[in-house]
Structure formats: C-alpha cells, structure tokens
Amino acid sequence: MSNDLGDLFKKELDQIPLRPAETWVPQRRRGSLLPKLAWRAPLAVMAAIVILVAAVIGGRQLATFRTQTAATPGVVAGKAIYLSPSFNGSGWIQIDPQTLKDVSTKPLLDIAPSSTNSSETQVSADGSTIIVSDFSASDVTRRVYDGRTGQLRGYFVPEVAMVLDYLSADGTLGLGRVGDNHSPLTGESVLVTIPEGHVLRHLFAIDIPGEIQAAPVSPDLSTRYYVTAPVAVLLSSATVQSVPFALYVRSTTDHLSGPILLPGITAGTVSTGPSTASTPLTVRPAIAFSDDGSRLAALSTDGSTLDLVDTKTLAVTTVAVHKKTSFLDPFRPLVALAKTLNDEERHSMVFTPDGTALITWITATHYDDINGATQTTRGIQRIDVATGLITAETFTADGIYGFAMSPDGQSVYLVVRAKEPPTPVYVLRRLDAQSLELKAERGLPDYEELQVLAAPSPPLAIPTPTPPTRPQPAVGCTHDRLVYLVEQFFALYNKHASDDLLTLFNIQMPAAAGGFADYFDNPGVAVHAVNARSLMAYWEQRFAAGDRFDTHTVTYPPEGATQTTGNPTATFTRWFAGGLQQGNIQLDCSGGLIVALRMSSDYAGWEWRDAFGVQFSVPAAWKGPEDIDTQKTGGAPKNWLVFTDASGSTQVSVWLIDDTAEHFAATRLTSQGSERHSATLTDAGQSRDVIELHAQASWYGPTGAGTYDNRHLVVQVTPTLAADVFVSAPRINGPSSVTPEQIQLQDRVTVRLSAGTDLAAAQTHDVDGYTFTAQLLFDPAYGLKAADPSHVSGLEGVGLACTWSRTGYDLPNAQFLFGPAGAPAELSGYSNVTKGTTGNRIGGFPVAASADAVETHAVCLVRDASGDHGVEVVALFTRQAGTTVVSQVAFNPWRR
Structure with missing residues (x-):
C-alpha cells in the first residue's frame, strides 16, 4: 500500500497531533487500531483512497486486460482482489470479485502477523510488485515480492537514504525524497531501480510557491504534478476562507511549468448551520489522476465545477457538473437545516479505468477528543467526464475507509465503517460502477484494506534472496579526511568545477537528518544557500566573476573532534573582478562530508x-x-x-x-x-x-x-x-x-x-521561564523636563517599553524591577505567579542616563527566589542640539 497521501496532504498532517515516532517510522499504521489512533487513522485510510487515484493501471495494461476473461475463479481482467488485514503484508486473502467470498485459504505472502505497528506495504499499479517495509528506530528493511506468486524476489536497498514515495506502474522504478519523512515534498529526490536500488537520476530541491495540497506522479514516474494553494488550508481556521488552487508540473529532467490556474477550484472554511450559531467547516476539493496519466481532474468543493488538465499540453478544460433533475445536490456544503455539523468535508474522486467517468464522494470528518475521528459519507456520484452529467448517484451515511475499482471498470469496492467506536463494525461492499447499486456485501472482523494485484500464477523456481548485509560505516571526519575535504574544496573551487565541488557536500541527506544545512558567503553582499540547487547557482555566479582563492592557511581541530567541538578554519585571500579580498572560512564535517560552510571576506582596510x-x-x-x-x-x-x-x-x-x-x-x-x-x-x-x-x-x-x-x-x-x-x-x-x-x-x-538593526523594532528574549519584550520609543515628549512623570527620561526624545510574561512553572511571588543596570528599582510585586502572569512598563530611560556621554544601560527584570531574570537594553548615542541621536541598540538576556 502506497504512503503517498501522508505526503500529498503534508500541511494537513502537520496539523494533526501525531504520537512521537522515530524518523524512519511511516506516517500510517495498522487499520485495526483505528479506534485508538484518534486523529491519524482516518486520514491514513484516506491516503489509500487518493493513492489509488494516482496510481492504478497504465494504458497498455488496460488494453490487454480488456481482451482477457475471468478464466479462473476470482480473476477479472487479469487482476485479483485481495483483502489485507495488516500493513506488514500478512494475511492477504484473495476474494471473489462478484460475491466477495474468500477464494483462497492460504495468505499470498509468507509473512507472520505482527503487532509492532511499524510496517507498510506498497503495490505497483499493474499489481506485479509488492514492497513490504519494516521500520525500526534507525533503519528500514524493504522486501520485494512478486504480486503473482507471492515469492520473495529480493531486498530493496537504495544507494542513498530515501523515502520510497512512488512506484512506477510496472514496479521497476521508484521515486522518493532523499532523507526521511521529515524531508519536504519539494526536497531533493532520486529515481532508483527496483529492487537493486541503483540511482538513475538525482533531482535537486525545487521551489514550489504556496502550500502543496496533492502531488501525484505519472505512471512511468517521468513527471510530478503539484497541486498548490497560496496559503495553508487550516483545520483550525475560525474565519471564512477561500483558497484558490493552481498546478505546477515538474519533469525528471528538472523542467518546471506553471502556475496553471484551476478555475473555480478552491478550498478553505465555510460557515454552516443557522446564521445565529454558524460553525466553521473546512472543505477540500477532489483531485484525481487518470490511469494512463493523460489527464488530471479537480472537482470544486460544491461539486459543480470540474477542471480537466491535459498532461501533455497542460490545457485546462472546465465542465459544469449537473443533474438531469433538480433534487438537492448532496455534494454541496452543509446548509442551514443540517442536523449535524462536521469539522471537515473532503471530496474524493477516482477515474474509471477507461477514463470516461469519475466516481466521486464526500467524506465528512468529525474530530472528537474521546472517540477520535469519525467519518460519514455524503453520497456517491458517477460523473460523465465529457459532459459533466451526473449519470448515477447513491447515498450512504457510512464512512468510506477503503476504496478500489475492478480493472474492468464494472464494480466499485468499498470498505465502510457501519458502526462507530467504541465498538466499530466494518463492512465490505460491491457496487455496480454504472448504476452505483449495491450488489454484494460481507462483514469484516476488523478494518481491512483492498489490494488489486496481478492474477495469481504458480511459483517460479528462483533462488531464495539473501538478506542484505548492513552497509559499511560512514566515512568519519578524521584528520586526514578533513585535510582532503579542505584542500579539495580550494582546488575544485579554483578550477570552477561546480559538479565535482558538489560531491564534497552531503546533499544526499537533509539538514534534519545530519546532511547539508548551510553555505554562507559574504564577499560584501551576504548570500545563504540551503540546498544543492541554490548552491550550484551561486557558484556559477561567483565563477562568472572570476572568483579564485590565492592563498589559504588552515587550522585543524585535534583528532577526534566532533562537529560541535571542532572544525577546520582557514584564512585566505581571493581574487575576482572586483579586486583582492581577505577573509575567513569554517567548514563543518559530518559523516565524512561537508554539511556547512561559513565564509566572509572583504577588501583590505x-x-x-x-x-x-x-x-x-x-x-x-x-x-x-x-x-x-x-x-x-x-x-x-x-x-x-x-x-x-x-x-x-x-x-x-x-x-x-x-x-x-x-x-x-x-x-x-x-x-x-x-x-x-x-x-x-x-x-x-x-x-x-x-x-x-x-x-x-x-x-x-x-x-x-x-x-x-x-x-x-x-x-x-x-x-x-x-x-x-x-x-x-x-x-x-x-x-x-x-x-x-x-x-x-x-x-x-x-x-x-x-x-541593519531596526532601532524602533521590538525584540523578544526567553529567559529562565519568562518572555521579555523591549522596544525603544522615539517621541519628543520624553526628556528630563517632560510634561508628566511617565515621560521623564534621561535620554531626550527616547523612551523604553518593556513587557514580561511567565512561561514556566508557578511561583509563590515575584517582583518587577526597572532601572540602571547597577541599581534597578521595584515597580510592583506579584503573588501566586502562574503561567501567563504578565506585567509591563512604558516610560523614559532612567534619569541616571542623563549623565552618560555615548552609551547607557537599562534593565527590565523579574526577581524571584532563584534570582534576577530579564533583558538589558544597551543604547549608543550622541547628544545634538537638545535631542538624542541613537545610532545602535542591543537587547541582551539578563541574569543575576
């Protein structure tokens, strides 16, 4: 089972509270735990739905399947339907595509059940390849099985650490982000072979404007499609919000097209219920990808607008969705007479195998702190793609937790929850895909998933794959290695060999996983590169100016120093079109490669x-x-x-x-x-x-x-x-x-x-369980002869505002003080200082500042049983014609 949706709706998942997990653990877990996984599980199941949208059958396979007949029991159009009670590949049983009864008694894969809840499965679109991934705190084992025979074909061990986000339709290629699940959807990624793990192509990180809502891929993984919104669609938004959608297209040759606007397609927050007691409801449109990769479809949140994107020409066609009759459209957001209110409504949509129609439904999700998330369905429709006509519809209130379509396009399979927690009941149903009439159903002992695989075939005589040996330990940052990295950096930089230079940096891993983080250079204008793409672009700019190092002298840390205790530094001179500069450089090493470099230089004097x-x-x-x-x-x-x-x-x-x-x-x-x-x-x-x-x-x-x-x-x-x-x-x-x-x-x-430093800007510091905010106030009313006591100030024309709040544990009492650094005076006392207790002071600088010539210090602090905690304000100034000209100010944490 693919784990795309956890990535396709990244921003939403970021808002859902997840239990602590190591970076290798996938974002979806065993369905039988749905009642316990209060927030995550329903969204995880929805992941399976959208993934089926983006990766079903390639066009050539579909043509072949149509010529086949169900010559063997349980096979339709060369495919078999399986029920999967687990995420680790155990217990997959083939069912009859018509009656839904079990066809086989022996599970397809020879895998024992597990209760560790740390596995996932991915299936290629043609059903020939299954990858079962078992995750530990720091590693992952991926086994590759034949979808026809259930035999173990090998182990997938990629040459670089990566998240396997997508499989090609035939299961021979994989595409994923370098690093782990913390890596962004737009981060660096690799195209690899399955199961060998050889890297065929490395794709740099890319800048996609806005918030990514979905990111399907073409069946051959040659193109990625990013459906974006300019801002996040928030579950917590209490105000009406309408966010437009656009499309960006990126090929594996790094060509980017877009934005392509999707007219009428928005998401956001609407108000539901009576106007006197309206409730905010988050609504999301549906996104679908045709099986052959030729079209992308988007359906508006009210179900009235269908946008179709030709993926070859990127032309957008808009079709109005309509019915033959005027019955109330169940796909519209809740109206004032609704009896129940929901936290979220999401449209889901799937192309039929022949691409002529769409099956679409709305899932209404209600979030409950006690029972978790519950889902209900607001009708299912079949829409003709060419005309927008709704040719069939049916209503079921049961939440849809699993969806699949038969390869011949004749049946729709649903896993629904007919009864909510604490004693949930799951049911498998088969609908006629043309009329959406119920044709068969069976009860399930627990939540199970649907898998569409290649038709079963006898086992092959193949050798048993050998489990992979652990990779060799990473190269360390020994003294010799540091010398190599430093000297190679200067040598390759002077050769202007950007491709070779890049190999010295650990761009294969994101910064959060210990990979490349920063490249700072300031030859007069500061530049900060944070990924391979921006780094290469900056080097090319420098090389165009003829930038080369003339001399360098290196100081190395002692043997055994770590990234946090020591790194090589150097002084250098560099030449370029602007002239000669002198500067300093520091290189941070981790895992035998450069993960950060900081460099600055300037003209002599x-x-x-x-x-x-x-x-x-x-x-x-x-x-x-x-x-x-x-x-x-x-x-x-x-x-x-x-x-x-x-x-x-x-x-x-x-x-x-x-x-x-x-x-x-x-x-x-x-x-x-x-x-x-x-x-x-x-x-x-x-x-x-x-x-x-x-x-x-x-x-x-x-x-x-x-x-x-x-x-x-x-x-x-x-x-x-x-x-x-x-x-x-x-x-x-x-x-x-x-x-x-x-x-x-x-x-x-x-x-x-x-x-530089904005003299009038407020600055905030967190100090020992308090948050302090201080700000200079420029007003001619401040001075020694002010009209009122609140404006008396030792600096003419300059005042000071200070605010504090308690963020730590409760205290019995505390005092708020302000004044010169050497002798602050108490302003007020507090008892029972709890989290959120605040105090503030707005006024002039201490009168003692009037005796200072060019620099003055003032402190704003809270005194409790453990000492003084606050912020010190340091101002540099000159006095001219009866006023104070502040040239610099610093706000520093204060402790005594």
Whole structure:
C-alpha cells in the first residue's frame, strides 16, 4: 500500500497531533487500531483512497486486460482482489470479485502477523510488485515480492537514504525524497531501480510557491504534478476562507511549468448551520489522476465545477457538473437545516479505468477528543467526464475507509465503517460502477484494506534472496579526511568545477537528518544557500566573476573532534573582478562530508558598521556615520549621515528616507532639474539596481567660484526605507566632476548597503521561564523636563517599553524591577505567579542616563527566589542640539 497521501496532504498532517515516532517510522499504521489512533487513522485510510487515484493501471495494461476473461475463479481482467488485514503484508486473502467470498485459504505472502505497528506495504499499479517495509528506530528493511506468486524476489536497498514515495506502474522504478519523512515534498529526490536500488537520476530541491495540497506522479514516474494553494488550508481556521488552487508540473529532467490556474477550484472554511450559531467547516476539493496519466481532474468543493488538465499540453478544460433533475445536490456544503455539523468535508474522486467517468464522494470528518475521528459519507456520484452529467448517484451515511475499482471498470469496492467506536463494525461492499447499486456485501472482523494485484500464477523456481548485509560505516571526519575535504574544496573551487565541488557536500541527506544545512558567503553582499540547487547557482555566479582563492592557511581541530567541538578554519585571500579580498572560512564535517560552510571576506582596510538601522561597509579609517541634521525640519530626510576621513573631509553622504526609492527619486530629486536614469552596479561579484542622478550645484567665495557635480545613487534598503548615497565633486574655480576614485568608493558603499538593526523594532528574549519584550520609543515628549512623570527620561526624545510574561512553572511571588543596570528599582510585586502572569512598563530611560556621554544601560527584570531574570537594553548615542541621536541598540538576556 502506497504512503503517498501522508505526503500529498503534508500541511494537513502537520496539523494533526501525531504520537512521537522515530524518523524512519511511516506516517500510517495498522487499520485495526483505528479506534485508538484518534486523529491519524482516518486520514491514513484516506491516503489509500487518493493513492489509488494516482496510481492504478497504465494504458497498455488496460488494453490487454480488456481482451482477457475471468478464466479462473476470482480473476477479472487479469487482476485479483485481495483483502489485507495488516500493513506488514500478512494475511492477504484473495476474494471473489462478484460475491466477495474468500477464494483462497492460504495468505499470498509468507509473512507472520505482527503487532509492532511499524510496517507498510506498497503495490505497483499493474499489481506485479509488492514492497513490504519494516521500520525500526534507525533503519528500514524493504522486501520485494512478486504480486503473482507471492515469492520473495529480493531486498530493496537504495544507494542513498530515501523515502520510497512512488512506484512506477510496472514496479521497476521508484521515486522518493532523499532523507526521511521529515524531508519536504519539494526536497531533493532520486529515481532508483527496483529492487537493486541503483540511482538513475538525482533531482535537486525545487521551489514550489504556496502550500502543496496533492502531488501525484505519472505512471512511468517521468513527471510530478503539484497541486498548490497560496496559503495553508487550516483545520483550525475560525474565519471564512477561500483558497484558490493552481498546478505546477515538474519533469525528471528538472523542467518546471506553471502556475496553471484551476478555475473555480478552491478550498478553505465555510460557515454552516443557522446564521445565529454558524460553525466553521473546512472543505477540500477532489483531485484525481487518470490511469494512463493523460489527464488530471479537480472537482470544486460544491461539486459543480470540474477542471480537466491535459498532461501533455497542460490545457485546462472546465465542465459544469449537473443533474438531469433538480433534487438537492448532496455534494454541496452543509446548509442551514443540517442536523449535524462536521469539522471537515473532503471530496474524493477516482477515474474509471477507461477514463470516461469519475466516481466521486464526500467524506465528512468529525474530530472528537474521546472517540477520535469519525467519518460519514455524503453520497456517491458517477460523473460523465465529457459532459459533466451526473449519470448515477447513491447515498450512504457510512464512512468510506477503503476504496478500489475492478480493472474492468464494472464494480466499485468499498470498505465502510457501519458502526462507530467504541465498538466499530466494518463492512465490505460491491457496487455496480454504472448504476452505483449495491450488489454484494460481507462483514469484516476488523478494518481491512483492498489490494488489486496481478492474477495469481504458480511459483517460479528462483533462488531464495539473501538478506542484505548492513552497509559499511560512514566515512568519519578524521584528520586526514578533513585535510582532503579542505584542500579539495580550494582546488575544485579554483578550477570552477561546480559538479565535482558538489560531491564534497552531503546533499544526499537533509539538514534534519545530519546532511547539508548551510553555505554562507559574504564577499560584501551576504548570500545563504540551503540546498544543492541554490548552491550550484551561486557558484556559477561567483565563477562568472572570476572568483579564485590565492592563498589559504588552515587550522585543524585535534583528532577526534566532533562537529560541535571542532572544525577546520582557514584564512585566505581571493581574487575576482572586483579586486583582492581577505577573509575567513569554517567548514563543518559530518559523516565524512561537508554539511556547512561559513565564509566572509572583504577588501583590505574595510569594515562593517551597523548604525541607524542600516549596515554600512566602509574603509576602517573613516569616521561615522554621524547625523549632521538633528533638527529634522519639514522635508528633511530621516537621517543625514556623513562619513569623514582623518582630516574631517566628507567622503560619502547618505540620506535615509522613509519612502520608496522610485518615489523619492521622482519627487524629491528630480525637482532639482537633474539628469536621472536606472543603472546596475556590480561589486564583489554582486549586482544591485540603483537610480543614478546627477545634480549640478554652484559655489562662490573669497577665493573664487565654480560649479560642481553631485552624483546620487538611490536604492531600496528595506520595503519602507530608501537610501540616497551621494558624493560631491571637488570645489575648484570653474566646473568640476566627481573623480573615478569617488565613483568607485560610492559604488562599493551603495552595493553593500543592507538592513541593519531596526532601532524602533521590538525584540523578544526567553529567559529562565519568562518572555521579555523591549522596544525603544522615539517621541519628543520624553526628556528630563517632560510634561508628566511617565515621560521623564534621561535620554531626550527616547523612551523604553518593556513587557514580561511567565512561561514556566508557578511561583509563590515575584517582583518587577526597572532601572540602571547597577541599581534597578521595584515597580510592583506579584503573588501566586502562574503561567501567563504578565506585567509591563512604558516610560523614559532612567534619569541616571542623563549623565552618560555615548552609551547607557537599562534593565527590565523579574526577581524571584532563584534570582534576577530579564533583558538589558544597551543604547549608543550622541547628544545634538537638545535631542538624542541613537545610532545602535542591543537587547541582551539578563541574569543575576
């Protein structure tokens, strides 16, 4: 049984409380435990339903089956139907496709029953291959059986650790995510042979916008289809929500198409019941994939719109679903007269084998903390694909927990729960697929699944496969191995051999499983790559700039050091189109491969400064930034900053403006009658779009007069903050222009501008069972001569807000204090401090701050029996013209 649905509806499963399990354990378990698995089990059974949608019979097999007859008992169109009472492959008994009675007495597979609840089965679409996976805390054993004979064919041991998400229709190929069930649906994946486990193709992680709702594959695994929504469809949403769906298509050659909009297909939350007592209900559409892979269908939540996607052309056809009569459509969401309300309604849908019709039904799920999740069915319909006509329908309230269709398309098989917990009763039913009339049924001792396999055949004379030996231990991070990784990194980087370079990194495993996590590089503009695709793209960008290491000196940790206790570090010089830089690098090793690399470099004599909410890269010999306009008259920039050299001469000026770069340049600079155009600057191998503007100015004085050029570069620093970096030509008699040296410095400073610490942003710290949030308040009302006590502050124009809440265990009492770091004063006392107890203080800085020249400290803390716990606020500032200009602020955890 395939485990796709746990992945297809990843976001929903993330919301369902799951019991703790090791990463190897699958997300579905034994059906007989349904009453005990309160939340997960019904969804797990629904997984079987949708998987049958995505992987039934290939077109060629279907054509063959139609020419066959049921020459042997229990066989229809070359297939056999089995009842499966377990997930570990034990007890599979063949049944008659018409009467539903047992045909065989001996289980198909020679597997003993197990109560460990840690297995799953997967069956190929043609029924020829069965894979039984047994999971332990750290490993998995996968046995491959012949679906015809039940014989063990071998063991599936892939060359890389992976989740086997899909089987090809003929069972010869597998596709899955590298790593374990924690790996995202869009993560790195591999195409492998079954049962050998050889990797045929490695697929990089891919960025699919939005939240993935379903991800079926084509029968030959050549294409994956991602049905997405822009935001998550939440079970817990209490407000009306309508989320549109779109489709992305990805081939195993890494070609991505989309988004392809699915008109009228939405999911979300609707209100049910009387308007005075409406209840939120989560509704989901149905997604189906035809057996031959030629079409994908989506049915709207109200059952009125059917979208059909041709998987070759990606053309979308929309058909209106309708009836011959005007009876109340049972597929619409609950109306005001409904007697019961449900937590969720999900449409399910399956193509008939010939692709001309769809069988669809709604499952209403009610979540109960005592009895778990219960399901009811709101009718079953057969829809003609070409016309949208509902040709048959029937009603059953029993929840559908298992679904299969006969290979000839004549019968529909349902496993339903006729009675809910605590004493559930399960029934197997056969419906006529044309009329949806009940034709046969039988009671079941417990929940059982339906399996459609190839027709039985006599056993073959094949040798008994040998159980796999455990793989060799992974290569460790010995000293010799570290030397190899480091030297190979520098050598392959200088060769610009990105493919070979990638082999040094453990991209086969996700970060959560100990694989590749981070690649940081900052040659002036910080870059963070988190997967193989982004890493390769960044390398190609660097190599295009001619980036190479010139020299490097490495320091290795002592033998036996681990990833957390020691890693090789190096100093280096690097050359590229921007010039020569010096820097440092650290490489983290795990399992004999690089899992993280952190590197930064800069031009000799340059450094970073974080001030006024912006990060600047400037020559270390410069002073600044200093705000020279503290009065802030109407129309003035937020800050007018200057950087000066040792002689005091201004080298670069920066205006910070609360605006967009485009609006500021068009409304504030153009008025000067200047020349303006867009440009792209490049430095350190990184590019940045700017608005360049030249404005002429004049001067005169005792020594003469002249005109000089002002070159402005306007960039967006944050979505709400723009910067105008400008330089002025020397003032000489006559006209003057900015020099090439000035332009080079200005370009470099501009390209490297980035968001720094937002001085007005609140920051939060969790400290010893408390959560503290502190924030600077900029208001002229604060000062030593404030109009009211709440605004008295040792920093003119600057206040401080502080809030705390208890998150740990209960305490008998505590005191809230605020003040200078050396002598905080009590504000209030608390008794019976329970989880959620809060306190806050809004006011000025301590009066003692008025005696500080450039730096002041204040603490906001709670004192209990174990000591002081809080947050310390450190502000760097200058005092200018009766106000305080804060250049930097830090919020640090405080303990005493």
